[in-house]
Amino acid sequence: xxxxxxTDMYIMYLIAVVANIFLTGVRANIIDNTRNKAGKYRPYIxxxxxxxxxxxxxxxxxxxxxxxxxxxxxxxxxxxxxxIAKCAxxxxxxxxxxxxxxxxxxxxxxxxxxxxPNSQExxxxxxxxxxxxxxxxxVVNFLTPIIAQHxxxxxxxxxxVYRFLxxxxxxxxxxxxxxVYKHTEEKIxxxxxxxxxxxxxxxxxxxxxxxxxxIISLAGWLGFLEASFLNILAWLYNYAGxxxxxxxxxxTLVYGNASLWGMILAPFCIRKxxxxxxxxxxxxxxxxxxxMLLPLVQDVAHVIIWLxxxxxxxxxxxxxxxxILNPAVQADIRDYQQYKTxxxxxxxxxxxATIGT
Numbered sequence: 001x002x003x004x005x006x007t008d009m010y011i012m013y014l015i016a017v018v019a020n021i022f023l024t025g026v027r028a029n030i031i032d033n034t035r036n037k038a039g040k041y042r043p044y045i046x047x048x049x050x051x052x053x054x055x056x057x058x059x060x061x062x063x064x065x066x067x068x069x070x071x072x073x074x075x076x077x078x079x080x081x082x083x084i085a086k087c088a089x090x091x092x093x094x095x096x097x098x099x100x101x102x103x104x105x106x107x108x109x110x111x112x113x114x115x116x117p118n119s120q121e122x123x124x125x126x127x128x129x130x131x132x133x134x135x136x137x138x139v140v141n142f143l144t145p146i147i148a149q150h151x152x153x154x155x156x157x158x159x160x161v162y163r164f165l166x167x168x169x170x171x172x173x174x175x176x177x178x179x180v181y182k183h184t185e186e187k188i189x190x191x192x193x194x195x196x197x198x199x200x201x202x203x204x205x206x207x208x209x210x211x212x213x214x215i216i217s218l219a220g221w222l223g224f225l226e227a228s229f230l231n232i233l234a235w236l237y238n239y240a241g242x243x244x245x246x247x248x249x250x251x252t253l254v255y256g257n258a259s260l261w262g263m264i265l266a267p268f269c270i271r272k273x274x275x276x277x278x279x280x281x282x283x284x285x286x287x288x289x290x291x292m293l294l295p296l297v298q299d300v301a302h303v304i305i306w307l308x309x310x311x312x313x314x315x316x317x318x319x320x321x322x323x324i325l326n327p328a329v330q331a332d333i334r335d336y337q338q339y340k341t342x343x344x345x346x347x348x349x350x351x352x353a354t355i356g357t
Contacts, residue, residue, distance in 0.1 A: 001060075001156075001157050001158065001159040001161075001162060002059075002060075002064065002086070002090060002159060003064070003086070004086070004087060004090065008087055012087060012090065012091050012094065013094070015091065016091065016094045016095055016098055017098075019095060019098075020095070020098045020099065020102070021355050023098070023099050024102070024351045024354050024355055025351055025355075027099075027102070027103050027106065027347065027351065028203070028347035028348045028350060028351030029203070029347065029348075030347070031044070031106070031107070031346065031347030031350070032203055032344075032345050032346065032347040032348060038181075039114070039185070039186035040114060040186060040346065041106075041107040041108075041110055041111045041114065041186065041346075042107070042111065042181055042184060042186060043107075044103055044104060044106075044107035045104060045107050045108055045111070045177050045180055045181050046177060046178065046181050048100050048101075048103040048104035048107065049104050049173070049174055049177045050174060051096070051100040052097060052100040052101040052103075052104050053170035053173065053174055054170075055093055055096040055097045055100060055101075056097060056101075056166060056170060057166050057167060057170055058093060059090065059093045059094075059097070060159060060162045060163050060166050061163055061166075062089060062093075064086050064089075067082040067085050067086055068080075068082040071085055102354060106347070106350045106351075106354070108180070109327065109350075110330075110346050110350055111180075111184065111186070112125060112126050112129060112327045112331065113327065113330060113331040113334055113346060114186040114187060114346070115184060115185075115186065115187060116187055117187060117335075119328065119331065119332055119335075120267075120270075120271065122327070122328055122331050123266070123267050123270055123324060123328040124267045126267075126323070126324045126327045126328055127263055127264065127266055127267045127324050130259075130263040130320070130323040130324060131260060131263050131264065134256070134259050134260070134263065134320075134323070136169075137256065138252075138253065138256030138257070138259075140165070140169065141249075141252040141253075141256060142249045142250075142252055142253040142256070143249070144156055144161060144165065144249075145237065145245035145246070145248040145249045145252070146245060146246060146249045147161055147164065147165070148161045148245055149244065149245030149246065150245070151164070152164075155237065155238050155245060156234070156237070156238055157238055203345045203347070203348035204348060204352075206337065206341055206343070206345055206348070207337075207345065207348050207349055207352050210333060210336070210337055210349075212329075212332075212333045212336060213333050213337075213349060213352075213353075216326075216329055216330070216333070217352070217353055217356055219283075220326075220353075220356075220357070221356050221357065229290055229293060229312070229315075232293070232297065232308055232312070233248075233251065233252070233255065233305065233308060233309065233312065236304070236305045236308065237251075237305070242301070242302055242304060242305040243302065243305050251305065251306075251309050254309065254313065255309055255312055255313055255316060256316075258312075258313045258314070258316035258317040258320065259316050259317070259319075259320035259323070260320075261317055261320070262282075262316070262317045262318065262319070262320030262321045262323075263320050263321075263323055263324060265321075266278070266320070266321045266323075266324035266325065267324065269321070270324070270325070270328070275325060275328060275329055275332075278321060278325060279321075279325050279329070282318045282319070282321040282322070282325075283318075285314075285315075285318040286315055286318050286319055289311050289312070289314045289315035289318065290311075290315060292311045293308060293311050293312070296308050296311065330349070333349070334346055334349060337349075
């Protein structure tokens with residue numbers, strides 16, 4: 001949508017990820033040593049949401065088409081200087097988004113770990129939270145192709161679609177962040193007289209010794225290639241022309257609905273069979289439904305996108321259990337760490353997980 005080649009985009013992304021490994025550690029250390037009466041995470045949900053939103057809006061609204069006028073027609077590294085400048089601007093904005101958004105994201109995702117000291121209660125709350133926050137992307141994914149087709153007469157690769165959507169989404173998102181901040185309360189079980197002072201290396205060593213964290217994290221990191229199948233539907237629509245914008249809106253709506261049922265069922269299944277059995281079973285079904293895609297992606301006929309959607313629907317149904325299981329298990333891991341050492345190092349756990357991802 002911004003006109004950057006895939007190889008250049010990939011190189012820029014790798015640079016941003018490597019640069020932010022250091023910044024992730026800085027964020028973790030700040031969180032672990034936070035002493036704020038609002039809590040460990042709640043302050044950052046508000047303070048980091050605004051700069052993250054502004055960086056996102058600026059990314060899509062920057063007048064990139066004016067760069068040739070401002071810079072002329074020179075070349076640099078064998079490429080047009082305007083193109084190099086555009087890459088540099090997007091690179092800087094990406095670094096800012098990485099820092100501010102992931103600071104916000106870590107606070108938002110980890111808030112569930114400290115909302116209650118009871119494991120099952122956290123699981124139940126995570127289910128409600130997941131259903132609520134997954135509603136927005138379902139609606140947006142439904143509307144985006146319709147807006148692209150009927151308002152701009154194009155598909156989802158047109159930057160005008162995002163210039164239209166981003167201001168609306170960021171304003172609405174910021175207002176909802178205020179609701180989260182106002183109506184939540186952290187409940188870390190710790191003496192009021194306890195002084196939090198955790199050194200970076202000490203926190204890193206403590207995480208390194210937590211076997212449960214590494215089992216869960218390694219499972220996620222080894223399974224990251226599964227995420228590649230998420231591109232198939234968008235590719236079939238945007239590049240293979242397997243359906244119209246209106247049809248694709250319906251497809252994303254049905255596909256998004258699959259997660260609802262998994263997130264509703266997860267707390268009941270966990271209560272009946274336990275986290276470990278549910279985690280193993282749902283991952284096994286995930287593998288099965290991804291394998292079922294293999295014979296389908298040999299062709300790009302119109303009917304294929306509907307068959308692909310069917311496989312991905314059931315995969316999403318199983319995968320949505322992870323939205324409840326992961327925060328529930330991660331919260332238990334942090335409780336275990338506090339029990340073993342007397343210190344709660346949520347920030348460093350989140351940092352190592354983010355760096356690994």
